[in-house]
Amino acid sequence: MNETGSRQDPWLPPLDPVTVELDVNDSLVTCTVEPRRTLADALRGAGLTGTRLGCEHGVCGACTVLLDGRPVRACLVLAVQARGSRIRTVEGLSGEREEPTGPGEYEGNGENGEPGGGARLSDVQRAFRDGGALQCGFCTPGFLMLAQGLLADEPDASAERVTDVLSSNICRCTGGVPIVSAVRAVQRARKEAGS
Amino acid sequence: MKPPPFAYARAAGVPEALALLRDAGEDAKILAGGQSLVPLMAYRLARPSHLVDIGRITTHRYVRGDGGGLRVGALVRHLELERATGLTGPWQALREAAGRIGHHPVRVRGTCGGSLAHADPSAELPVVAAALDASVTLQSADGTRTVPAADFFLAPFITALEPDEMLVEVAFPAPPPGLRSVFEEFQVHSGDFALASAAVAVALDGDGVATHVRVALGSVGPVPVRAREAEEALTGGRLTERAAAEAARLAASAAGAAAGSSAASGEVPGGGADFRRELVRTLVTRALDRLKEKS
Numbered sequence: 410m411n412e413t414g415s416r417q418d419p420w421l422p423p424l425d426p427v428t429v430e431l432d433v434n435d436s437l438v439t440c441t442v443e444p445r446r447t448l449a450d451a452l453r454g455a456g457l458t459g460t461r462l463g464c465e466h467g468v469c470g471a472c473t474v475l476l477d478g479r480p481v482r483a484c485l486v487l488a489v490q491a492r493g494s495r496i497r498t499v500e501g502l503s504g505e506r507e508e509p510t511g512p513g514e515y516e517g518n519g520e521n522g523e524p525g526g527g528a529r530l531s532d533v534q535r536a537f538r539d540g541g542a543l544q545c546g547f548c549t550p551g552f553l554m555l556a557q558g559l560l561a562d563e564p565d566a567s568a569e570r571v572t573d574v575l576s577s578n579i580c581r582c583t584g585g586v587p588i589v590s591a592v593r594a595v596q597r598a599r600k601e602a603g604s
Numbered sequence: 605m606k607p608p609p610f611a612y613a614r615a616a617g618v619p620e621a622l623a624l625l626r627d628a629g630e631d632a633k634i635l636a637g638g639q640s641l642v643p644l645m646a647y648r649l650a651r652p653s654h655l656v657d658i659g660r661i662t663t664h665r666y667v668r669g670d671g672g673g674l675r676v677g678a679l680v681r682h683l684e685l686e687r688a689t690g691l692t693g694p695w696q697a698l699r700e701a702a703g704r705i706g707h708h709p710v711r712v713r714g715t716c717g718g719s720l721a722h723a724d725p726s727a728e729l730p731v732v733a734a735a736l737d738a739s740v741t742l743q744s745a746d747g748t749r750t751v752p753a754a755d756f757f758l759a760p761f762i763t764a765l766e767p768d769e770m771l772v773e774v775a776f777p778a779p780p781p782g783l784r785s786v787f788e789e790f791q792v793h794s795g796d797f798a799l800a801s802a803a804v805a806v807a808l809d810g811d812g813v814a815t816h817v818r819v820a821l822g823s824v825g826p827v828p829v830r831a832r833e834a835e836e837a838l839t840g841g842r843l844t845e846r847a848a849a850e851a852a853r854l855a856a857s858a859a860g861a862a863a864g865s866s867a868a869s870g871e872v873p874g875g876g877a878d879f880r881r882e883l884v885r886t887l888v889t890r891a892l893d894r895l896k897e898k899s
Contacts (some may be wrong), residue, residue, distance in 0.1 A: 419624060420654065444612035444655070447642075465605030467710065479683075479712045484605075485642045486713070489612055491661055534772040545711035555709070560829070576794040577707035 421489065429488050433457065434501030442488045451488035452498060459499035459550045463579075470578030473551035474498050480558035480577075499550035501599070502531045502557065533557055533595050540591040544582035551578050556592045560599070568593060607645035614657040618772060621658050622745045626768045628654035634770055635659065636679060637713040639706065640722045664717070665770055667691070670748035675696075678717025678771050681769050688712060695776070697785035697803045698737060701728035704787070707795040712834030721771045723827070725760045726797040728789065731822035733774060734830060735803035736786060741773040742766075749777070757827035780816040783807040786894050788887040789822070798823045800859070800883035804891035812842045819855050821886060825862030834888065843896035848889055856885040 415493040421427050426441045429451065440451040449472040452460045463471035465484045470567060475497040528536065531554050543549045552575070559574045567576070571587050592602060611628070615621035625632055633652035635641060636659055644650040664677035667688055674695055676685070685691065685702035690700075705711055705719065705728050719729045733740070733753035741750050742765060756764050765771060789801035801822035807815045817838040819831040834854040841847050847885060860881045 419613040419620075420611040420628075421613065423611050443609065445607040445609050445645075447607075450606075466646045467639065468709070470709065473709060476712075480709045480792075481713050481804070482639075482709050483648075483708075485638055487607075487612070487635075487638070487642070487657075490612075490638065490657055494628065504759075573794060574708045577709050 416503050427489065429492055431455075431488070431491055431496055432549055433496045434498060435495075440488060442459065444489050446488050447484050448476075448486040448488050448491045448496070449483035451491075452483065452496075457500055461547055463547070463551075468579070469551075470555065471548050471550070471551040473554045473593065474577060475554055475558050478558065478561060480555045497554070497557075499540070499553055502534055502553060503529060503570050529547065531557075532598065533560065533592070536591040536595045536598070539587070540594060542583060542587040542591040543580075548578060548580045548582075552580065552588055556588075560595060564596065564599065566596070571596075605646045607642065608648055608651050610645075610652050611654045612657065613654070614660060617661055617663060618658075618743065618770065619745075621656050621661065621770060622743060622768070624654075625770065626689045626745050628656065630767045632656060632767065634718075634721070636715040636718040637681065638718075639710045639714040640718065640724065658770070665722075670775070674776040676716050676774050676776075678715060678773060680716045682711035682716070682719070683708075685716065685734075692798045694736070694779035694783040694785055694805070697732045697787040697805065698729075698776075700787040701732045701789075701801075701803065704728055704789055704791075704798070704801075710795075716774060717829060720756075720774060721763060721765060723761050723763045724756050724797070725826055726799075726801075726803060726823040727824065728787065728798065729774075730757055730822045731801050731803045731828045732785075732787060734780070734820035734828035735805045735812045735818040736776045737818070738774050738776045740771050741775065742769045743772045744769045746768060748772075751869050753828070754830075773817055780807045781804075782809065783816060784895055785818075786890045786891045790883045790887060800824055800880050800887055802855070802887040802891050804895060806838070806843065806892070806895045808843070813845060814838050814841060819851065821855065821859050821862070821884055824859035824884060828859055829862040831858040831888070833858060838892075846897070848892035850883045851892060852888040855888040856881045859884040 421444045426443050429440045431438045438455050440455050442451050449462050461471040463469035467482045467485045472479050474483045477494050554577055571592050613624050632654035635655040635657045664679040666677040668675050682702045682705045719727050739750050739752045740756050751764050785805035787803045789798040791798050803820045805818040809815050817835040819834045821829045834851040838851045
C-alpha cells in the first residue's frame with residue numbers, strides 16, 4: 410500500500426532504477442539500481458569497493474559478504490533481494506576485536522575504504538597479514554568475510570572443515586595454505602583469549 | 605556477466621506468489637535462493653520476463669516428521685538440512701546430500717525446493733528424492749497436486765511444473781522398518797558438479813536380510829536413474845561383499861545405459877561414459893559398505 414492507500418503495482422519494472430535501502434555495516438546505505446543489479450553491483454556503486462567482483466557467476470568467491478551473519482556470494486544475490494537483511498562487508502571488519510597498536514602498526518586514514526577514525530585491523534585481517542595469506546589482494550576481502558562468517562558460526566570447526574569451507578573461494582597467488590593457516594591461527598588465538 | 609532485465613516482485617506468502625506467477629505469464633520464474641537461476645541469467649541462458657521472489661516466505665521453512673514420514677518445506681536452505689542432526693537412519697542420505705551441494709556460501713542461500721525444481725541432472729537432492737520414493741507438492745492459484753519424484757523429473761532442467769505452479773513441499777513416505785540411507789558422490793574439485801552420485805537406501809531385517817532396496821544414481825542420465833537390477837539383486841539376501849560387488853556392477857551398467865541417452869555425458873574433461881560407469885561402481889560399493897555396518 411502506498412501513502413494514498415491505493416494498491417501499488419507489486420512489480421518493479423525491468424529498466425527503472427529503484428531506490429533500495431540496505432543495512433550495511435550497521436549503517437543505512439541507499440542505492441538506486443535496476444532490479445537486475447546484484448548486491449555486489451549495488452555495494453560497489455555506493456562506494457564500498459572493498460567487495461570485489463571477479464567471475465560474476467558464483468564461482469570465485471571474491472564478492473563474498475555476510476548476509477545476516479553468514480557468507481554469501483554478493484554476485485548471486487540481487488540488491489532488491491537483500492532488503493531487510495543485515496549486510497557486512499570488508500569495510501566493516503576493522504574496528505572489530507581491536508588490538509593495541511604496536512610500534513609501526515598500520516592505521517588507516519579513513520579514506521578509500523581504509524580503516525579510519527582510529528579503527529584498526531581485525532584479528533582476522535592481522536592474521537592474514539602476519540601469515541602471508543595474501544599477495545595481490547584481489548581475493549582477500551572475500552576470504553576475510555568467508556573466514557569471519559565461519560569463525561563466528563563454527564568457532565570450533567575442525568581443520569578439515571576450515572579447509573572445506575575456505576575451498577569456496579579461489580586464491581591464485583598463495584595456493585591457499587597460508588589462508589587456512591591464518592584462519593586456524595585466529596581460532597587458536599580466540600580460544601586462548603577465552604572468547 | 606550481468607543478468608538481463610526482468611520485472612521483479614517480492615511475495616510475502618505463497619498465495620501472493622502464486623497470484624504474481626499467474627499474473628506474470630509463461631516466461632516468469634520463481635526466485636528462491638537464486639544460486640542456480642542467477643548464474644544462468646548472468647550467462648544469459650535464462651531470460652525470465654518476471655521474477656517472483658519467494659525468499660522471504662517463512663511458512664515453508666520446515667522439516668517435520670509426519671506419521672513416520674518426513675516433510676520438507678520448499679524454502680528450507682541446504683545448510684539447514686546439512687545441520688539437521690535429527691536426519692539420521694532413513695533420512696541420512698538427505699542430510700549428506702545437502703552437505704555436498706556447491707560450496708558453503710551456496711548452501712547458505714540455496715533451497716531444497718529450488719534444487720528440485722531446477723532439475724539439474726547433476727544435482728544431489730533429486731537423486732535422494734528418487735531413492736526415498738519422495739513426492740513433490742505443486743501448488744497453483746487453482747489448487748494443489750502431488751507428483752511422485754519418478755514422474756516429476758522429465759528431462760534436464762525440465763519438470764512436470766506448469767508455468768503457474770510452485771513446488772511447495774517434498775514429502776518422504778514412512779520408511780519400511782530398519783531403513784537406512786546414505787549418499788555418495790564424486791566431484792573433481794570441491795564444490796564442483798558431481799560427475800556421478802548415488803543415493804542408496806536399504807532395510808535389513810533381524811537376520812540381516814535386505815527387505816527393501818533403492819539404488820538411485822545422479823549425473824549419469826537426463827534425470828535420476830534407478831538401478832532396478834541392482835535393487836532386485838540385493839533384495840532378499842544379505843549385504844555380503846560379493847552381493848555388493850554384483851549390485852555395484854549392475855548399477856554401473858544401468859548408468860552406462862542411461863549415459864548413452866544423455867547429452868550431459870562427456871562434456872566434462874574425464875567425464876566420459878566409461879569413467880562415469882566406473883565411478884558409479886565405486887560409489888555404490890562404498891554406499892553398500894557403509895550400510896552393511898550398523899552405525
